[in-house]
Ligand SMILES: Nc1ncnc2c1ncn2[C@@H]1O[C@H](COP(=O)(O)OP(=O)(O)OP(=O)(O)O)[C@@H](O)[C@H]1O
C-alpha cells in the first residue's frame with residue numbers, strides 16, 4: 247500500500263443504491279476505530295456533507311478549489327464527528343461543466359491531488375461518486391487502491407456486475423498497486439424470498455469478492471440522514487450501525503492484507 251493513504255472508491259452503475267450512505271457510515275465506524283479518515287465527495291450532488299454536519303450554506307469544495315487553481319486542503323471541513331471531509335462544493339452549471347472538461351482532459355488529476363494533500367500515514371480516504379460512467383468515476387477508479395461496488399439485492403443490480411467488471415478492467419487491474427475490488431449488498435431484506443435468491447446468486451457469482459457483511463435495510467438510515475448524523479451516532483444499537491461496524495472491520499482486514 248502506498249505511503250499517501252489507502253484510497254477506497256465507492257461506485258455503482260445504478261443510482262440510489264446507498265453509496266453516499268455507505269461512505270458516511272463507514273467513515274464514522276473507521277473513525278470510531280481510531281482510524282484517520284478523509285471522506286471525499288466527488289459527486290456534484292454534494293450530498294456527503296449532509297451526513298457529516300457541514301453547514302448547508304458553506305459552499306467550499308474541491309471543484310471550486312480546482313477552478314480557482316487553489317490547493318484542495320483549503321476546502322476541507324473537519325466534521326464534528328471527527329473525520330476530515332473534502333466536499334465537492336457548490337458550483338454554477340457553467341462552472342461544473344468546465345470542471346468536468348478539465349477532469350476529462352486530465353484523468354490523473356485526483357490521483358495527483360491525493361498525493362499532494364497532507365495526510366497522516368495510515369489514513370483511509372473514502373471517495374463517494376455519482377452513479378454510472380462519468381469523468382468522476384474514471385478519476386476515482388484511477389486514484390483507488392481498492393474499489394467497493396454497491397449492489398442492491400435485486401435482479402437489476404445483478405446485471406450491472408458485468409459493467410462494473412469492465413470499469414475495473416479499464417481503470418484498475420493493470421495497476422500494480424491496485425489491491426482489489428469487492429462488492430457489498432445494501433438494503434437487504436431477508437424476509438423477502440427474491441432478496442434471498444438474488445443474494446445467493448451474487449454469492450455464487452462473486453465468491454470472496456462479495457463482502458461477508460450484508461448491509462440490512464434499516465429505517466434508521468434515513469432518519470439519521472435527516473438529523474445530519476451517521477447512523478451509529480443517531481441510533482448506536484441499530485442494525486445499520488452494527489453492519490457499518492462489521493464492514494469497517496472487514497475493510498481494515500483488507501487494508502492490512504494488501
Ligand atoms: N441500509 C439501508 N436501509 C434503508 N435505507 C437505506 C439504506 N442505505 C441507504 N438507504 C436510503 O437509500 C436512499 C439512497 O441512498 P444514497 O443517497 O446513499 O444512495 P446513492 O447510491 O449515494 O445515490 P446516488 O446514486 O444518487 O448518489 C437514501 O434515502 C438512503 O437513506
Ligand SMILES: [Mg+2]
Pocket residue numbers: 265266267289291293374375376
Ligand atoms: Mg450518492
